[in-house]
Amino acid sequence: MMSRRILIVEDEKPIADILSFNLKREGYEVIIAYDGQDAIDKAFNDNPDLILLDVMLPKKDGFQVLKEVRQKLQTPILMVTAKEEEVDKVLGLELGADDYITKPFSMRELVARVKANLRRTELSNQLNSSDIVEIGDLVIDINKYEVRRNNKVIELTQREYELLKFLATKSEQVFTREQLLEEVWGYEYYGDIRTVDVTIRRLREKVEDNSGDYKYILTKRGVGYYFRRD
Numbered sequence: 001m002m003s004r005r006i007l008i009v010e011d012e013k014p015i016a017d018i019l020s021f022n023l024k025r026e027g028y029e030v031i032i033a034y035d036g037q038d039a040i041d042k043a044f045n046d047n048p049d050l051i052l053l054d055v056m057l058p059k060k061d062g063f064q065v066l067k068e069v070r071q072k073l074q075t076p077i078l079m080v081t082a083k084e085e086e087v088d089k090v091l092g093l094e095l096g097a098d099d100y101i102t103k104p105f106s107m108r109e110l111v112a113r114v115k116a117n118l119r120r121t122e123l124s125n126q127l128n129s130s131d132i133v134e135i136g137d138l139v140i141d142i143n144k145y146e147v148r149r150n151n152k153v154i155e156l157t158q159r160e161y162e163l164l165k166f167l168a169t170k171s172e173q174v175f176t177r178e179q180l181l182e183e184v185w186g187y188e189y190y191g192d193i194r195t196v197d198v199t200i201r202r203l204r205e206k207v208e209d210n211s212g213d214y215k216y217i218l219t220k221r222g223v224g225y226y227f228r229r230d
Contacts, residue, residue, distance in 0.1 A: 004118055005029040007048035009039040009065065010080070011057050019052065022107045023114070036060025043069045050118055052110075053097075055081045055088060063095060070096040074158050076117040093198040098159040099185065100195075116186030120162060133168050135229055138207060138216060140168055149207060159184070160203050163196075167217065167227035176224040200225055 006028045010016040013034070020030045031046050033039035036057040043051060043065075051069070055062035066077060079092040079100040089100050101113055133140040139148045147154045147164065156164065163184050167175070175183070177193035185195070200217060208214050218228050 003027055003029045004049040005031065005046065006114065007031045007033060007039065007042055007046065007051045009033045009036075009051065009053045009057065009062070011035060011054065018107075019110070022111065026111055026114075028114075034058075036062070036065045039065045040068050043073060043075070048075060050114060051075055051077045052114070053077055053079050055079060055092070063091060066092065066095045066097055070157070076120075076158055078113055078117060089192070089194065090198055093195060094202065096157045098157065100192075120158070120184070120186050133165070135168060135171070135227075136215070138168075140165055147207070154206050156203075156206060159199055160206070163199055164203055164207065164217075164227075167225065171227040171229040174220045174223050174226040179224065196225075 006023055008016055008019050008023070008030060010019065010032070011034050016032050016034070020032060023030050031042055031048060033042045037059045039051075039053065039057070040060070042048075053062045053065060057065070060068075062079060062081075066079070069075070069077065076098045077096070079089075079097045080103065081088045081092070081100060082103040089102075092100050098117055099113055101110060131142045133142070137150050140146075141148070142165065145161065147156055147161065163180065166180070166184050177196040180196050181193065204214060204217055207216055216227055218226055220226055
């Protein structure tokens with residue numbers, strides 16, 4: 001099996017070198033970009049399996065890089081921020097990041113996040129099923145990795161798709177945020193439950209009507225979320 005390729009986007013060379021050393025030791029191929037524009041160019045040209053994206057960058061910041069990359073690629077993106085402010089984390093998720101990690105972090109935590117996100121991608125790519133989940137006017141074509149509503153394709157990030165597929169294939173079952181982190185994101189200890197709330201909100205914006213009267217993804221107050229089949 002070919003080694004997975006990771007694009008590290010980090011303007012501080014000593015930090016980039018440390019990240020590169022540890023990820024190579026885990027068997028990954030590493031590409032490094034030191035500014036935002038270089039990150040965009042390498043994302044499009046080198047087709048990485050995962051992008052480790054710092055927020056504070058010269059030329060273009062991490063959020064701008066994320067917006068431009070997401071216009072063409074659904075590659076898993078792990079945002080790295082030095083700030084604890086929730087607004088940075090939420091903004092990253094709103095723009096389509098799959099996950100985030102806050103500096104300072106341990107290499108053990110970073111590697112766990114990288115492995116979890118790559119594992120989810122690999123499992124999705126291995127699906128060779130022609131299963132189609134059809135609920136109301138919403139269709140999830142697992143073989144095509146595609147979601148349609150009223151015959152129109154809905155553009156989802158990988159994480160949004162995985163969350164929708166998981167809930168839809170286990171409709172009427174209520175899952176806590178912690179359970180969804182473990183099942184969809186692939187980890188439990190390092191997760192932040194706000195990640196689930198933001199991703200649910202993004203999903204609702206894309207698959208629900210704008211009326212606010214949710215038809216598919218519902219909240220069980222005090223417990224978590226579930227997908228209504230009827």
